[in-house]
Amino acid sequence: MTNNHYAEFLPNSHGQSDNGIEIRLAIPADANEISNIEVNVYGEYPDPQKEVIRKIIEAIKSQESDESLKKTWIALKNEKIIGFSKLGFNNAINDFPDLIEGWYLTGITIHPNWRRVGIGKILTETRMRWLKNKTNEVYYWSNKDNKASELLHKFFGFKEIKSSIYAPMGYSRNSWNKKGFSKLFRAAIN
Numbered sequence: 001m002t003n004n005h006y007a008e009f010l011p012n013s014h015g016q017s018d019n020g021i022e023i024r025l026a027i028p029a030d031a032n033e034i035s036n037i038e039v040n041v042y043g044e045y046p047d048p049q050k051e052v053i054r055k056i057i058e059a060i061k062s063q064e065s066d067e068s069l070k071k072t073w074i075a076l077k078n079e080k081i082i083g084f085s086k087l088g089f090n091n092a093i094n095d096f097p098d099l100i101e102g103w104y105l106t107g108i109t110i111h112p113n114w115r116r117v118g119i120g121k122i123l124t125e126t127r128m129r130w131l132k133n134k135t136n137e138v139y140y141w142s143n144k145d146n147k148a149s150e151l152l153h154k155f156f157g158f159k160e161i162k163s164s165i166y167a168p169m170g171y172s173r174n175s176w177n178k179k180g181f182s183k184l185f186r187a188a189i190n
Contacts, residue, residue: 002188005095010138012040015146018076018103020077020117021075021076021077021082021118022075022076022077023073023075023076023122023123023126024064024073024074024076024092025071025072025074026063026072026073026074026084027060028057028060028061030054030060030074030081031056031057031060032053033074033080033081034056034072034081034084035049035052035053035056037050037081037082037083037084037110037111038109039104039108039109040111040112041109041110043110043119044045047086055126056181058066059072060072067096069088069089069091070086070087070088070089070106071086071087071088071127072084072085072086073085073123073126073127073132074168075110075114075119075123077114078111080182081112082108082110082111083108083110083111083114083118083119083120083123083129084107084108084109085105085106085107085108085109085123085126086105086106086107086108086125087103087104087106087127087130087138088104088106089103089104089105090102090103090104090139091103093168096165097164097166098162098166098167098184098185099139099165099167099184100139100186102135102137102138102139103131103137103138103139104138104139104140104141105124105127105138105139105140105153106140108120108123108124108149108152110185113116120152121155123150123154124153125156125157126170127156128156128187128189131189132189135189136188136189137186137187137188137189138186138187138189139184139185139186140153140158140182140185140187141165141167141179141182141183141184142182143182143183144164144181144182144183152187153185153187156187157187157188158185158186158187159185159187160183160184160185161185161186161187162183162184163180163183164182165179165181165182165184166181167182167184173189181190
């Protein structure tokens with residue numbers, strides 16, 4: 001299976017929004033489609049997929065209250081999920097001392113067939129808009145090899161503040177890891 005983890009880095013190609021894209025908060029019924037996108041992008045799970053879907057459902061249910069410090073948005077085209085993105089407030093940094101307490105954009109995953117049509121941009125705008133009345137700055141970390149993510153986030157004013165951090169959910173091209181080395185970025189919320 002080919003690894004589709006990172007979008008191809010095309011510095012002169014900026015996604016144009018595809019008409020008919022709907023963005024909404026994830027609901028438990030979305031877990032199976034979210035799981036399928038993750039497998040398509042990252043490869044097979046180390047745990048049984050049924051267990052992963054159960055964990056995704058639990059995570060989404062925990063995000064349902066307005067007070068939740070984590071959220072997941074999905075992008076749909078013709079009622080089919082084509083991507084998703086997350087954010088969360090990080091205040092338990094004991095295991096990851098390189099991280100700064102605050103709000104983080106914690107993941108964006110687009111099905112490879114839907115990359116370069118502006119889905120990542122729409123999902124990032126949605127998360128930034130949601131944070132507008134909650135904070136004046138936001139962070140994200142990215143694997144050093146993920147140039148497409150860096151370019152996308154640069155559009156929103158993200159600037160690198162640390163060049164080598166130890167962060168949760170690092171990913172290598174060969175395996176899932178719980179931790180890894182990445183870069184840390186910050187942007188102002190306007």
